[in-house]
Amino acid sequence: MVTLSSQDLLVTALCVTASVILKWRDSQLDYPSLMVKENCLIIPAFDGDDLVLTARDGSVLKVALNPSTTNLKPLEIDMHNSKVVASDMGDEAAAFFSRASGVETRMCFMPDDRSRPVLGTLSQGKDNGLAFNDCGSYMVSTTSSLDALSQAMGKEMDIVPLRPNILLEPRKKGGVKPWAEDYWSELRFAGKVSMRLTANCVRCVSLNIDYSTGSFKPDAPNLPLKVLAKDRRVDAGSFSPVFASLLSFLDCILSLMNVMQGRYGFIDSKAEAIIRRGDVVKVTKRNVARTIFDWPLH
Numbered sequence: 581m582v583t584l585s586s587q588d589l590l591v592t593a594l595c596v597t598a599s600v601i602l603k604w605r606d607s608q609l610d611y612p613s614l615m616v617k618e619n620c621l622i623i624p625a626f627d628g629d630d631l632v633l634t635a636r637d638g639s640v641l642k643v644a645l646n647p648s649t650t651n652l653k654p655l656e657i658d659m660h661n662s663k664v665v666a667s668d669m670g671d672e673a674a675a676f677f678s679r680a681s682g683v684e685t686r687m688c689f690m691p692d693d694r695s696r697p698v699l700g701t702l703s704q705g706k707d708n709g710l711a712f713n714d715c716g717s718y719m720v721s722t723t724s725s726l727d728a729l730s731q732a733m734g735k736e737m738d739i740v741p742l743r744p745n746i747l748l749e750p751r752k753k754g755g756v757k758p759w760a761e762d763y764w765s766e767l768r769f770a771g772k773v774s775m776r777l778t779a780n781c782v783r784c785v786s787l788n789i790d791y792s793t794g795s796f797k798p799d800a801p802n803l804p805l806k807v808l809a810k811d812r813r814v815d816a817g818s819f820s821p822v823f824a825s826l827l828s829f830l831d832c833i834l835s836l837m838n839v840m841q842g843r844y845g846f847i848d849s850k851a852e853a854i855i856r857r858g859d860v861v862k863v864t865k866r867n868v869a870r871t872i873f874d875w876p877l878h
Contacts, residue, residue: 589722589748589756589861591769621794622680635680641673649691657688660715660877662696688712700874702779702844715875716844719781720761723749725842728758732810733802741787741804744842748861761843762814766865773853774864777845779873780815783808815873 621636626645633641652667666688668674673687695709702715710717721744730737739747750756767775787804790797797803847853 589863590751591746591748591855591857591859591861622677633676635676637680639676639679641676643669643673643687647689649689652689655686655688657696657712659696659712660699660875662699662710664690664694664696666690666694699876700779702873702875703846704776704778706846715779715781716846718745718775719842719844720744720746720748720764720767720775720777721842722756722758722761723747724756724758725761729804729807732807733804735802737804738791740791741789742842746855751860759812762870763867764843764863764865765867766863767845768862768864769855770859771862773847773855775845775847777843779844779871779875781842781844782815782873783812814870 623634625632625634627642629645630642631645633643635641647667647669649667652669654665655668657664657666667690669687669689674685677685677687690711695711698707698710698715721739721742726737726739726742726747748756748761761777762780764777766777769775783805785796785805787808788797789795800806
């Protein structure tokens with residue numbers, strides 16, 4: 581075990597988790613909106629307890645963040661072989677997304693009393709389920725790894741396509757090396773919240789999407805996935821590159837190449853866990869070797 585100084589890392593950015601998913605007609609698997617390029621151009625915003633979505637044509641959909649499911653129809657979702665019966669948000673939402681994407685689409689909500697199972701060994705035997713968050717409820721990455729990727733690309737990489745929920749930065753320049761998170765096993769936030777990190781995140785072609793157009797960027801040697809594929813095929817369980825770590829709260833991708841960035845994990849507290857931007861983070865445990873991603877994606 582390697583313990584770093586509590587001054588080494590700070591929470592620099594936070595992102596909400598996913599309780600909503602889109603389901604397409606005749607689709608074997610249910611993926612987030614990046615699989616239909618026009619959905620990249622739908623702009624989300626919060627208005628009190630509502631989610632406001634604006635499409636490219638200016639049309640707007642407003643839905644409750646925590647809607648009553650009493651009158652919502654059940655609809656089975658199969659996401660990466662992890663199934664759950666979710667709640668269909670109705671015809672108005674379906675019409676909005678179908679019109680925006682050009683594909684017949686249903687919007688679904690995950691109530692608090694339902695969850696998807698964590699597959700493989702990612703939960704380390706302590707699975708309390710997932711919402712619609714790929715293979716873990718949360719993902720952690722570092723600005724050190726983001727800077728290394730930007731340097732390798734020859735231009736600044738936007739953090740948005742990488743989609744970590746929690747972005748950590750060294751408190752002192754050079755305090756954390758790029759890709760150090762590959763080996764992290766446990767983090768402690770603000771001296772209160774402990775988080776187990778259980779697997780690295782394998783990456784797919786969604787990294788190469790231009791979020792301003794919804795289309796894939798023109799082929800070039802410095803596309804994010806191509807750059808990561810050069811030296812980030814580091815997980816024996818997948819042929820995809822790695823960037824970031826995934827995390828899940830325990831009591832509260834189909835990849836085309838072996839590229840890794842980021843880490844998945846879990847929180848083992850039954851009490852409410854609060855993480856804030858600016859929290860000091862301590863790495864309390866470290867693995868000797870990289871973990872192996874063994875979620876059965878196929």
